[in-house]
Amino acid sequence: MNLNDVANEALSLVKNEGFENAQVRVSKNEVQELELNETKVNLCRTNGGFSVSIKVVKDHKQFEVSGNNWTDASKKILIEDLKKGWEASSEDEAYGILESSDKKSFQDTSKPMEMEKALGKIMEFSQTTSAKYPKVKIRNLPLKGIQEETLFKNSHGMELSQKESYWSYFTMFSGQDGDKVSSFNYVGFQTQNLPEDLLNSPGLEHVLCLAEREPHAEAHTEEIKGDVVLSPYLVQDFLGFVLGQMSTGALVQGTSLFKDKLGQRVMSDKISLTSHPMAEEFATKAPFSSEGVLLEEGDLIRNGELKRFLINLYGSNKLDLPLSKVLATHLKMNRGEKTLDEMIQGINKGLLVMRFSGGSPSANGDFSGVAKNSFLIENGKISRPVKEVMIAGNILDLFKNVVDLSREAVNDGSSETPWIHTKI
């Protein structure tokens, strides 16, 4: 199916219905997947995918439909739904289609999805891991080779396209020693090329090393106060709440904790957070947003100061704020001077938290939950694994109280994050 034909036909169909102001996003992909379950690769999958999304704005009313077929019958249903939905929509002068006629094409070097080679890599991973980490039980590892093509067009002549291929995988595992089992843990990655050695993925061996010790974790019911070291995976989880405060949604709702904080310090001055949508070191790229904004590299946080809100077209019109060309995608947090070991050496008593399992944060950023796959830090060393550890605090305070960021960082293919030493 030719994406350009679909996009042109979609714009023509809605124009015939009286919608002069419209955008179409159409994409297709092919995903080949192999999944290791325990010690056996027992699933081999080939999926074809297609999606088309059409948005119209007319008389200050808006509606959007999407589907994954482009047959005569499905076109008819999409257009009928679009007409009915638009009719029912309410008026808001903030609705709009980006008035831009940018034309750009982004294409990475096409790489063949060598599935037989990938199969060998997974089997090698399984064998090497079980030999090197006998007390780690790999629950599964799905590995996907993904080829995607996206085209974005609108009524103003905008034409943006992207074609990329990459590999995506994650592994879930736990420590197991006799009848003792640890909490599960998982890490995931995206890479441009099939990794030569899956076990050599950033930070993976470190996590597996720790997992080997975890089956002997003891329950720790004493309240945790003070120093904690958060893994990069966990820092990313907590960042999600922070980024939400910068979003159009929270600002329009009036619930953003940052609504009056632009240009002010909202985190420790040790932290800078920048978006790099086209960075070479990331496996995937994000050249344009879902509404056709060409994305740029830029600061979200610089030395703890809030540099911008993440404003989409609706938010820009509604709040009379500039449309953001920097979004919360492909983020890099700056690194610190100390290594992880050096950070830990400076802690007399604390907790190393690898994963967090907690309830959704409160509107004010308060959180509580279980510090999973965790280790006590005593006298500057990782002393012993602990379990059933409940921690609580406030997410904004976590980032304000940062003591150090590590020199090491994990690049998972679409973000780069260091370890953080902070206090709760």
Next chain:
Amino acid sequence: MSNYGRQLSEEFSKFPEISGDLEFRLHRNRQKNIQLVNGQLMSNQKSESSGLSSRAIDQGLYGFAAQPEWSFANAEKVLKQAQENLNILKSTGQGTPFRLPPSSAVVQATPLTKSKEFTETELIEKLKSFDQKILALGPEIKSRRVMVREQSFEKEVWTGLGGHGQFNYVRAHIYFVLTAEGKNGPVEVMKIFGGRGFVEDIFPTEEKMESTLQEAYKNLKEKMEGVYSKPGKHTVILDPKMAGILAHEAIGHTTEADLVKGGSVAGRYLGKEVASPLVSLVDFAHSYEGKECPVPVYFDDECMEASDTVIIKDGMLLNFMNSRETAVEFDQPATGHARAWAYNDEPLIRMRNTAILPGESTLEEMIASVDEGYYLMDHSNGQADSTSEFMFGVTMGYEIKNGKLGKALLDTTISGVAFDMLKTVSMVSKDMSWVDSGTCGKKQPMYVGMGGPAMKCQVTLGGRS
């Protein structure tokens, strides 16, 4: 609308011949989302995803292929590709001889119809009218959101061994969230209307709307003055609305046979006492006491006829939840747990309607029996673990002091090790409450039902000392 209840194959041009141990599935998911923020329509979308897939099975290995368009050419393509993918795996020599139970259930779906029909305009107007009622509640409300989500799922599955099943399921929910400024910063309260059916079917009556709004407003004002729970282990009364997520997260996941194979501690406890004798837990396939459960499943995507799985009876762990393959491995029946979310997903072992069975106490006497503890009413997200340690967020609860309810709690989280915590269950109420808005996450999403009575037990709470 009239399509919900027809066989999908009526819309399919020509059906390919299939034989052997393979599945062929037509699948369509639809979703409608509407969001009003402070009275303004912020989001209004409809989406559909449909396609066909095939899975070829041999020696414990699975070749799968899917395409989005229902055409005879695509059907032939996925059947061929699935077999080729299976052959790739077989060529590695990893396969082992396996005799799976026959996947030959023949089940017809019950047609679904709407009780009434709203036009798109009528629905938006009704939501705006509802939003105005929220606005009128009081000046404390600083922000409000009203969201509608309607999801429908249709499947038709054939197996090469003679199985054929049809499945239709529609659910709709209206969520509303109120935000106010409390003494410790912003606080939120969320309530939900809904269940099985289209949005027209679940739209609340004026009376129901009013009582729920008043309850939400009361809860919001209480949370504005709310206190942090004290961290540590406490005696709690879990409201019936909480029992379902306990059944699902704390026990259900640990007894899914694929997770047992992956190291879940439940593997060690089969046939052993894991809970107080007051605790019995069943994953119901489709009916409870003669009525359909929130997510009635009569067959699964392997074409196995669905029946109830008794997981815990009077405190004893009796069964895991199985697919065809794990049923052989654990020598237990396959009772219809293998379900797929979308056309391009493979069936995984999933819960259907997981519930703790009612006991004999009343909620009032349970609260009265606690000198110092907490009454926990509403939950947010939850998670399970291979150790049977569970957690879930608590969004509404109260202190209990000397058998009486005290101050409202700010949001907190509870956790525990299921097979320890279940032994602390000392009272179980006569109530039975089902929750049907949940979407379970395990590689794929999945609609699930959860239910149970009020329970008195000991769990660990997060909070501030």
